Amino acid sequence: MNLALNGNQRKKSIGFSHAWNGLKEVTKTERNFKIHLIATITVIIAGILIQLTLIEWAIIMLTIGLVLVAEATNAAVEKLIDYVKPDTHPLAKTIKDVAAGAVLLAALTSLIVGMIIFLPKIYGLF
């Protein structure tokens, strides 16, 4: 750790390192998060090839962010439930299912946005 940092700067850099650790953990342990990262890279490559406009990039980035944030939040909820309620419980099921539902909503939204942006351009190629 850099001792030249003042208290606030040190707190901020520690906060970032905790957040970075969280992202590394979720990437390592959550299969769905990995799948979304692969989808993200695929969409970015497709966007470069199809030459999206700036506004289209902004919309695609927002939807990618939405899905990754939903997935990371879902992973945190799952881990929290596994920690506080490792045995089965109807409320634990509801909480996990609602968190998974949030991911599904984000994924469906991004699918629709992706189709609106990409499909006309793909048709335009033929």
Ligand SMILES: Nc1ncnc2c1ncn2[C@@H]1O[C@H](COP(=O)(O)OP(=O)(O)OP(=O)(O)O)[C@@H](O)[C@H]1O
């Ligand atoms: N403690 C529990 N009590 C009751 N039902 C549970 C419990 N834990 C998990 N479940 C049920 O099993 C499902 C899958 O839970 P699990 O923790 O295995 O998530 P997962 O398979 O890792 O989900 P995802 O694929 O979204 O990462 C939950 O959505 C819920 O319906």
